[in-house]
Amino acid sequence: MNPLLELKKLPSELFHKYRSKKALVYHPNSMTRSAITNTLSSIGLTSQNVSILSGTFEDVKKNLYEIKPEVIICSTEIETQSFVEILNIHEEIYPGRLNCLMCVIGKDGSLSSGSILLGHFIDAYIATPLSAQILTNTLVDQIILKASANEQSKTFDQARKEFIKKNYKQSKDLFVKLIGFKSTAPLAYHFLGQILEKDNNPIEALKFYTTGIKLANPSYLCLQSCLNLLVKEKQFEKAHDVSALLLEKYPFNPNDIYALLQIFVATQKHNEIIKLISIFKNAQSVDTKLKNYLSAGLVIGAKLLFKQSDPVNAISALEHACFLSSTNEKVLEQSCILLAEFEYKDDAFKLLEKYSGPKMHKEIFLRIQLEIYDKSKDYQSMIKLGQDLLKIESSNLRNFELFLNAAKMLKIPNRTISSFTEIIKNKFPDKSQDFLQKYGL
Amino acid sequence: MTDKTISDLILLSNLQDIEHLVLLRNDTSGTICLEENTIRILEMKDDSIIITVPANTCAVSHSLTLCILKLPLAKKISKFPKPGQHKNALEVIGKVAKVKKSKNKQEDWTLLISFTQFDVDSWERFIITYVERQNNINNLKKNI
Numbered sequence: 001m002n003p004l005l006e007l008k009k010l011p012s013e014l015f016h017k018y019r020s021k022k023a024l025v026y027h028p029n030s031m032t033r034s035a036i037t038n039t040l041s042s043i044g045l046t047s048q049n050v051s052i053l054s055g056t057f058e059d060v061k062k063n064l065y066e067i068k069p070e071v072i073i074c075s076t077e078i079e080t081q082s083f084v085e086i087l088n089i090h091e092e093i094y095p096g097r098l099n100c101l102m103c104v105i106g107k108d109g110s111l112s113s114g115s116i117l118l119g120h121f122i123d124a125y126i127a128t129p130l131s132a133q134i135l136t137n138t139l140v141d142q143i144i145l146k147a148s149a150n151e152q153s154k155t156f157d158q159a160r161k162e163f164i165k166k167n168y169k170q171s172k173d174l175f176v177k178l179i180g181f182k183s184t185a186p187l188a189y190h191f192l193g194q195i196l197e198k199d200n201n202p203i204e205a206l207k208f209y210t211t212g213i214k215l216a217n218p219s220y221l222c223l224q225s226c227l228n229l230l231v232k233e234k235q236f237e238k239a240h241d242v243s244a245l246l247l248e249k250y251p252f253n254p255n256d257i258y259a260l261l262q263i264f265v266a267t268q269k270h271n272e273i274i275k276l277i278s279i280f281k282n283a284q285s286v287d288t289k290l291k292n293y294l295s296a297g298l299v300i301g302a303k304l305l306f307k308q309s310d311p312v313n314a315i316s317a318l319e320h321a322c323f324l325s326s327t328n329e330k331v332l333e334q335s336c337i338l339l340a341e342f343e344y345k346d347d348a349f350k351l352l353e354k355y356s357g358p359k360m361h362k363e364i365f366l367r368i369q370l371e372i373y374d375k376s377k378d379y380q381s382m383i384k385l386g387q388d389l390l391k392i393e394s395s396n397l398r399n400f401e402l403f404l405n406a407a408k409m410l411k412i413p414n415r416t417i418s419s420f421t422e423i424i425k426n427k428f429p430d431k432s433q434d435f436l437q438k439y440g441l
Numbered sequence: 442m443t444d445k446t447i448s449d450l451i452l453l454s455n456l457q458d459i460e461h462l463v464l465l466r467n468d469t470s471g472t473i474c475l476e477e478n479t480i481r482i483l484e485m486k487d488d489s490i491i492i493t494v495p496a497n498t499c500a501v502s503h504s505l506t507l508c509i510l511k512l513p514l515a516k517k518i519s520k521f522p523k524p525g526q527h528k529n530a531l532e533v534i535g536k537v538a539k540v541k542k543s544k545n546k547q548e549d550w551t552l553l554i555s556f557t558q559f560d561v562d563s564w565e566r567f568i569i570t571y572v573e574r575q576n577n578i579n580n581l582k583k584n585i
Contacts, residue, residue, distance in 0.1 A: 004572045005565060030541055031491050031551050035484055110458040114578035125578055129482040131568050134575045247450035260447060275448035286456045
């Protein structure tokens with residue numbers, strides 16, 4: 001049999017250790033939950049100790065606090081909430097991580113999605129489709145790694161435990177010791193920098209980060225922390241060099257898009273913005289979640305290009321943002337508003353026409369039209385949409401806000417728009433008084 | 442430090458995942474699914490597969506033929522391929538062993554399909570593709 005298809009087994013002492021542990025499994029798909037549960041059983045966990053959930057985020061949180069499972073396997077999103085909050089609670093319950101495990105299951109297996117692992121202390125990011133080998137071997141490897149922790153690794157776990165508990169002095173003392181060891185130095189520098197940042201001492205923090213990133217094997221977290229602090233301190237030339245080092249060593253993390261764009265603008269590397277946009281434009285076969293990150297990046301990039309008087313590339317970036325994220329109405333709305341803001345109203349309407357589609361809710365379509373006219377100061381056109389606003393019985397306060405603002409700008413008498421004030425009073429009884437007062441109604 | 446620009450260092454390949462197109466023919470009812478992004482593989486077992494399909498595609502004990510192709514394709518598929526038509530296609534025949542319907546009528550169903558006819562070596566190579574992918578992701582953690 002191909003060795004990659006063999007199922008790894010835990011040594012018996014670890015298997016028995018895991019018999020007494022509790023686990024929480026969350027995944028929206030029941031067959032995936034079964035696969036995870038079977039895997040947990042194969043590494044020693046007993047069925048009565050495994051809680052299997054498929055409900056709400058609040059259910060998961062409640063169970064987490066009640067059961068305090070040492071092991072969590074969950075999807076990257078629980079309803080619409082990120083796993084990060086679950087990780088934070090797990091770390092609160094178990095700040096020492098050597099005897100617990102948290103793994104996250106996601107849909108995308110690209111290295112950029114995998115880089116999600118790099119920014120958080122989860123034990124594994126596992127991409128679907130799953131197989132017994134993928135699940136079991138990933139978990140077995142992590143359990144064995146933790147169980148074989150040497151003295152430095154145990155000290156590191158203790159140091160990080162103190163950091164999570166906000167005992168920064170004790171944590172710092174331990175991390176200072178750890179910078180003397182090759183295996184722990186990369187992350188120790190990161191955490192020493194973090195402690196100084198929490199103490200509002202960015203200058204000293206940067207010293208630790210800068211030392212850490214010069215090691216032969218700089219840690220991802222140290223590089224990212226260094227980059228973020230340099231951007232915050234507006235040291236953009238240095239930030240540029242650090243981001244290049246980060247990308248040499250690790251796959252691109254879409255979370256870093258905004259920092260990169262800020263760097264390009266500040267260092268006047270206009271061509272880099274164009275190149276970056278060009279890369280994202282070609283990312284059609286990428287996972288939906290990644291596409292949304294990239295689309296958001298394209299919208300930000302477009303704004304920067306408008307400010308640099310490059311409307312041609314800005315409009316192209318927005319076109320591709322909408323194309324990439326075809327189901328994301330927010331991107332379309334932001335793109336249209338941006339076009340109108342920079343006086344490209346016609347392009348805004350062309351974009352809306354092209355990407356709104358038959359499934360777009362009339363209310364959202366109306367709002368985007370109102371936003372475009374509002375940014376273009378075309379108040380007459382906004383008033384003309386008033387009838388549509390009444391017809392669809394909008395329940396979005398923003399629509400009324402835009403409409404009434406237009407009426408105010410055109411000095412339309414109150415009696416002419418009385419039907420709107422009545423609707424607002426009926427639909428938004430709690431907010432209507434303050435809201436209408438703003439418009440002298 | 443590198444001489445390359447930042448944009449040069451962002452590899453499109455890092456943003457892309459392995460992608461397969463799963464084509465389905467329900468040999469019992471005649472239903473065919475050829476569209477991209479319609480069928481998703483959730484799990485690969487030794488002699489079965491779990492996939493999500495549009496609602497009402499099949500029922501338990503229906504016989505299905507799956508043709509799995511690596512993307513991107515040179516041409517869009519307009520007809521269910523004949524056996525051996527695509528050189529690198531993975532073709533399996535199986536029976537629907539389990540159906541999990543969604544509470545929401547419009548949402549996809551999950552199927553467990555037990556193979557009745559498949560090439561073991563080809564199927565194992567297919568699983569290995571994804572095992573190797575996971576190993577690459579796991580290796581990222583070594584330098585966290």
